Amino acid sequence: VSGAGTTDRIAARRNRWGWAFIAPYLTLTVCFFIYPLVKAVVLAFYTTNGPQSRVFVGLANFTWIFTDPAFYRSVSNTAIFAIFSVFLQLPLSLGLALLLNAKRDRLKGFFRLALFSPHLVGPVFVGIMFSLFFAPRYGLVNQSIAALTGGWGLDLNWLQIEHLVMPALVLTSLWMYVGFNMIYFLAALQNVPADLLDAAQVDGAGPWQRFRHVTMPAIKPVMVFVVVMSTIGSFQLFELPYTLLQQGWGPNESGLTIVGYLYRTAFADGDLGLGAAIGWVLTFLIFAISLAQIRISRVMRE
Amino acid sequence: MRFPLGTAPLCLLLIGIAAGVALLGLRALRHQETRRYDLEFVTFAEPHYQDYLKVIKRPTDPAILANPARRRTFEEQHGVTVNVRLVDGRALQSRLQAAMLAGTQVPDVLEIEAQNMGYFTKGPLADVGFTDLTDRIAAEHLAERMVATRFAQLSSRGRTFALPHDVHPVTLAYRPSRLAAAGIRVEDLKTWDDFVRLGRTVVTDTTGDGNPDRFMLDLPENGGHALEILLHQKGGGFIKVDGSLGITDDHAVDVVCWLVEHSVAGGPERIGYPAGWGTAMFQSFKDGLVLFLWCPDWFSKWLEAEVGGLAGDVRMIPLPAWTPGGPRTSSWGGTGICITRASPRQDLAWRLVEFLYLQPEDLSARYANTNILPPVKAAWQDPVFDRPVAFWSGQAIGRLYADLAPETPPVHLTTATRMAKDSTTQVIGSAKQYYADRLDRLPRRDDPGWAAAHQAARQDLRAFVTEELGKRAILIERRMARDRLLTEAAR
Numbered sequence: 001v002s003g004a005g006t007t008d009r010i011a012a013r014r015n016r017w018g019w020a021f022i023a024p025y026l027t028l029t030v031c032f033f034i035y036p037l038v039k040a041v042v043l044a045f046y047t048t049n050g051p052q053s054r055v056f057v058g059l060a061n062f063t064w065i066f067t068d069p070a071f072y073r074s075v076s077n078t079a080i081f082a083i084f085s086v087f088l089q090l091p092l093s094l095g096l097a098l099l100l101n102a103k104r105d106r107l108k109g110f111f112r113l114a115l116f117s118p119h120l121v122g123p124v125f126v127g128i129m130f131s132l133f134f135a136p137r138y139g140l141v142n143q144s145i146a147a148l149t150g151g152w153g154l155d156l157n158w159l160q161i162e163h164l165v166m167p168a169l170v171l172t173s174l175w176m177y178v179g180f181n182m183i184y185f186l187a188a189l190q191n192v193p194a195d196l197l198d199a200a201q202v203d204g205a206g207p208w209q210r211f212r213h214v215t216m217p218a219i220k221p222v223m224v225f226v227v228v229m230s231t232i233g234s235f236q237l238f239e240l241p242y243t244l245l246q247q248g249w250g251p252n253e254s255g256l257t258i259v260g261y262l263y264r265t266a267f268a269d270g271d272l273g274l275g276a277a278i279g280w281v282l283t284f285l286i287f288a289i290s291l292a293q294i295r296i297s298r299v300m301r302e
Numbered sequence: 303m304r305f306p307l308g309t310a311p312l313c314l315l316l317i318g319i320a321a322g323v324a325l326l327g328l329r330a331l332r333h334q335e336t337r338r339y340d341l342e343f344v345t346f347a348e349p350h351y352q353d354y355l356k357v358i359k360r361p362t363d364p365a366i367l368a369n370p371a372r373r374r375t376f377e378e379q380h381g382v383t384v385n386v387r388l389v390d391g392r393a394l395q396s397r398l399q400a401a402m403l404a405g406t407q408v409p410d411v412l413e414i415e416a417q418n419m420g421y422f423t424k425g426p427l428a429d430v431g432f433t434d435l436t437d438r439i440a441a442e443h444l445a446e447r448m449v450a451t452r453f454a455q456l457s458s459r460g461r462t463f464a465l466p467h468d469v470h471p472v473t474l475a476y477r478p479s480r481l482a483a484a485g486i487r488v489e490d491l492k493t494w495d496d497f498v499r500l501g502r503t504v505v506t507d508t509t510g511d512g513n514p515d516r517f518m519l520d521l522p523e524n525g526g527h528a529l530e531i532l533l534h535q536k537g538g539g540f541i542k543v544d545g546s547l548g549i550t551d552d553h554a555v556d557v558v559c560w561l562v563e564h565s566v567a568g569g570p571e572r573i574g575y576p577a578g579w580g581t582a583m584f585q586s587f588k589d590g591l592v593l594f595l596w597c598p599d600w601f602s603k604w605l606e607a608e609v610g611g612l613a614g615d616v617r618m619i620p621l622p623a624w625t626p627g628g629p630r631t632s633s634w635g636g637t638g639i640c641i642t643r644a645s646p647r648q649d650l651a652w653r654l655v656e657f658l659y660l661q662p663e664d665l666s667a668r669y670a671n672t673n674i675l676p677p678v679k680a681a682w683q684d685p686v687f688d689r690p691v692a693f694w695s696g697q698a699i700g701r702l703y704a705d706l707a708p709e710t711p712p713v714h715l716t717t718a719t720r721m722a723k724d725s726t727t728q729v730i731g732s733a734k735q736y737y738a739d740r741l742d743r744l745p746r747r748d749d750p751g752w753a754a755a756h757q758a759a760r761q762d763l764r765a766f767v768t769e770e771l772g773k774r775a776i777l778i779e780r781r782m783a784r785d786r787l788l789t790e791a792a793r
Contacts, residue, residue, distance in 0.1 A: 013306075014307070017306075017307050017311070021311060021314065021315070024318055047784055047787050047788060048788070049424045049425040049429065049788060050402065050403045050425070050429060051403065051404075051405065052425070052426075052428075052429040053425050053426050053429050053788050054788075055787050055788060057787070064784070068777075069777070132581070132582075135578050135581075135582040136576065136578060136582070137582070137586070137591070138578075138581070138582045138585050138586075139582070151511050151512055151513060154513055155513065155575075157523050157576055160522070160523030160524060160576060161523065162731055246579070249724075251523065251524045251727065251728065251731045252728045252731050252732070253724070253728070264720075267396070267399065268421070268717075268720055269421075269717045269720065269721070269781075270421045270424045270425075270717050271717075271781075271784065271785075272403075274784075
């Protein structure tokens with residue numbers, strides 16, 4: 001009995017030490033994650049401009065969001081951007097990764113760095129730089145178009161014409177993110193077993209068949225990861241349109257994203273309760289889309 | 303003695319303790335640092351910062367100290383210390399928002415861009431984080447001593463929370479050589495009707511490449527700064543003096559239609575080109591792509607710096623009036639100085655505000671460095687305002703700005719201003735599309751029915767703009783009603 005008691009005491013002492021060691025982490029998590037999370041839930045049911053004054057409005061913030069045309073505009077812009085991210089950016093990234101993976105020369109490292117480097121400078125820098133590229137008449141983009149078409153397109157105002165804002169945003173993001181996603185694919189491609197590819201070649205499989213039946217299944221987990229992460233990243237898009245469109249959201253809100261809508265509501269208009277509600281809607285939206293993507297990829301695998 | 307859980311947990315524990323002690327120590331140091339000063343003053347503008355350092359801080363240079371004729375700095379006059387800090391405008395806005403929301407330390411005195419005042423004066427007046435200066439302003443008769451309209455954008459519901467730093471009257475900058483080549487005399491540009499009539503003759507494809515490459519005026523694609531300049535000049539505004547929405551008023555409809563008709567959508571009526579911002583805008587001006595640029599006082603200094611090579615071939619004129627004899631200027635932007643309510647030294651803070659903003663001799667010296675016209679009328683008597691400026695072809699631009707200053711319109715700001723402005727620019731975008739389509743359906747210009755059809759298209763444009771602005775106004779008013787909830791609940 002006394003032996004069991006001693007063991008219990010040692011276990012209890014160890015537990016106390018365990019709690020002591022995770023206490024700083026727990027404290028920080030409670031203070032900076034759990035508490036704000038709970039506070040944000042509460043805030044979503046109030047209209048407030050700070051701690052001094054607030055009025056309980058029940059579900060009015062959520063009702064407002066779902067009747068606000070700007071919300072639908074921001075969702076549709078974000079969705080369009082996400083679709084382009086997945087269907088343009090990822091094939092391009094994969095293509096570049098395949099090219100780099102196949103090439104076995106000394107320039108491989110240089111190209112890898114060159115393609116990845118746009119990501120290193122960050123979206124703020126890229127946004128400002130591309131706002132100059134897209135300038136009418138004097139910008140690099142219009143000068144190039146005019147040179148190719150014999151003068152047409154010199155005055156295209158990419159960032160001020162509603163239908164051109166999204167293409168400008170997508171082009172900018174392509175430049176920035178293609179290299180980043182390429183690195184994931186390159187890492188995955190380098191892990192495709194060479195003996196499987198050799199065996200397929202011996203069995204008479206051509207390059208496309210090898211890619212379709214060997215490479216693709218091998219890199220599928222990375223592909224799912226990149227698709228999910230790109231979608232989540234697209235739904236969190238903020239700095240790029242904010243800087244590209246010079247702290248606005250484009251004509252007729254054509255560059256307004258969901259996070260932009262949240263930021264504008266909470267920090268430009270000072271409606272913190274509504275901002276919190278938008279944050280929750282965004283959270284559920286991302287959660288639902290990510291879940292759907294994972295389900296779809298599982299069904300496809302099966 | 304051995305630590306019972308082993309060396310690694312012991313190291314973790316020691317690192318944790320060391321980090322905690324370091325954090326507490328740093329916090330104490332920072333606390334001491336801020337306590338060392340009697341006042342904390344923050345500005346976001348580099349030129350202001352450099353000037354303020356000179357007049358606030360006690361000089362350390364013995365040569366300066368030895369000069370008996372020099373004016374004593376604020377620190378010397380009051381025997382206090384002031385921490386003058388420069389913080390980027392966006393960072394200042396967001397840090398101030400965060401500090402006021404969290405109730406943490408804020409500066410005693412700060413300069414703020416007027417466009418941000420709407421955010422800080424939202425909700426019940428008792429919640430505003432800035433000191434209400436209305437009574438001090440009345441006691442010192444500042445509304446008479448300064449340009450009274452400049453208090454509007456720093457006020458909410460009849461209470462004023464800042465003193466204006468500037469007037470920012472707007473003129474039009476041009477190159478005399480380009481105007482002469484285009485056959486335009488500035489004396490003929492008295493009203494906007496004159497401006498448009500002559501402007502139509504200017505739009506030309508001088509190189510024959512199929513693209514017009516000469517326009518009368520910089521007109522941003524969806525209104526941009528031209529929208530607010532013209533709207534305020536006309537006597538309108540996004541927000542009215544009583545805080546209600548102004549975008550459905552006739553003034554707003556007139557200005558939107560004017561911008562649409564004279565933009566790229568306007569066909570033969572076009573006089574404007576969206577010159578963009580920064581480098582592109584200055585290049586457009588240099589190349590003569592646009593003959594006139596909007597030129598508030600702060601912009602004039604920027605123009606001097608960016609197109610210095612044009613010195614002697616640049617001048618400015620007052621804005622054409624909407625009606626003969628009407629106001630010849632507007633305003634664009636503005637800064638104010640505030641005292642935070644949390645400041646424990648309200649009187650000392652007010653003395654600093656007075657010291658920086660109300661001393662004519664300092665203000666004229668500051669004008670000489672920045673071209674920014676101070677709102678204190680007494681300062682305009684200084685000869686510096688009559689000094690011919692070589693860049694401006696010998697024109698005394700200070701006197702022109704000072705003469706226009708009393709005509710600068712009031713600008714009223716709330717958190718709804720942003721929504722109202724965005725909505726109006728959205729209407730301009732859709733109206734341009736509508737009008738361009740409408741003009742496409744007109745008969746040929748030489749057709750006898752053209753004039754009547756064109757007039758009908760203009761009327762349709764007006765109806766379209768009125769309807770669209772009305773629709774947007776309903777949404778904004780819903781949002782404004784949410785803001786009113788807070789104010790009403792506080793009563």
